[in-house]
Amino acid sequence: MELLLVAALVVVAVIDWPVEATDFANRLDPPSGxxxxxxDQLGRDVLARVLGGVRWTVGLGAAAVLVSVVIGTAVGLATGWLDGTRARIVGTLVQSVVDLVVALPALLxxxxxxxxxxxxxxxxxxxxxxxxxxPFARLAHRLTVTARTEEWVVAARSLGAGPVWILRVHVLPAxxxxxxxxxxxRFVGAMLTLAGLSFLGLGVQPPTPEWGAMLAEGRTYAFVAPWLVAAPAAAVVLVSALAGRSRIR
Known part of the structure; x- marks a missing residue:
């Protein structure tokens, strides 16, 4: 299920949808064949813009989380492997920063x-x-602390293997x-945060078809053309639900 969802989103994201094609003679037309x-208010096809928004809302959210994974995992591996009094102090300080960051609201x-x-x-x-x-630093730190006491890691250290090699070959795959x-x-949270920032005018700016920006544009016409709000909102809910279901399984 997870692979199918990712494949479908990638296919939709790489297609060049006509997101900016305007038709002023058919502005605010309701759903039809x-x-x-x-x-929308410029005669742009809402379906094309919602599908084009996958590249922005989903793609940027995934890219941000991917960078976060790399940074957080590197920090967690390093602090989790540290040993000795000074090393433990450094690890404690880093984890204190992690705890502080985790406690802050993302939107704030x-x-x-x-x-x-x-x-x-x-x-x-x-x-x-x-x-x-x-969050990735905290998780990687905890897992690394546990993994470094495993027999296969202890055996590799006794054979003279260096920490970088052990972390890369043994701990990271585990x-x-x-x-x-x-x-x-985390992807779901990042996507919702990005959409929220764009909705508030602080993220992706119109006319880019990011779902949060589309919601911000469409709310002006919510009573006249409710599909302008319903379509991007439904897209956010659908992708979030599918991603959450894939994680549970």
Whole structure:
């Protein structure tokens, strides 16, 4: 199920949908055989824009989480492998920072980053990564502490294997499964945060067909053309539900 979902999203994301094709003679048309999800205030096909938004909402959310996984896993592996008094102090300090970051609301961090750097795609991605690396660091740290006491790791150390080699060859493959599960869970949160920032005008900016930005544009016409709000909202809910179901299975 998970692989099928990923494959479908990738296929949809790489297709060049006509997201900016306007038809002023058919503005705010309701759903029909010609436009299955209707048109917006500029006569743009809503279905094409929702499908085109996969590249932005889903793609950017996944990219931010992927960067977070790399950073967080590296930090967790390093701090989890440390030994000795000084090493434990460093590990404790790093984990304290991790705990602090995890405790902060993601949307609040996004607002702070946008206040400093201004609205836009880059600040939104920075906010997602700033919030995203800490949970992976905490998980990788805990798993590494457990793995380094396993017999196969102790045997590799006794044979003279270096820490980098042991972490790369033995520990990292052993903790990949839990990290993959955490990736799926974190992806949903990152996607919703990105959509929220864009809805507030702090993330991806119109006319880019990001689902949060589409919601912000469509709310002005919510009573006249409710499909402008319903379509991107349904897309967010559907992808979140499918991703959550894949994680549970």
């Amino acid at each position: 010609t436009h299955l999800l209707g048109t 961090v996004g607002l702070l980053v946008a206040a400093v750097l201004g609205p836009g795609l880059a600040p939104a991605m920075i906010a997602l990564v700033v919030m995203g690396w800490a 903790i990949t499964g839990p990290l993959r599960e955490a990736f799926t869970a």
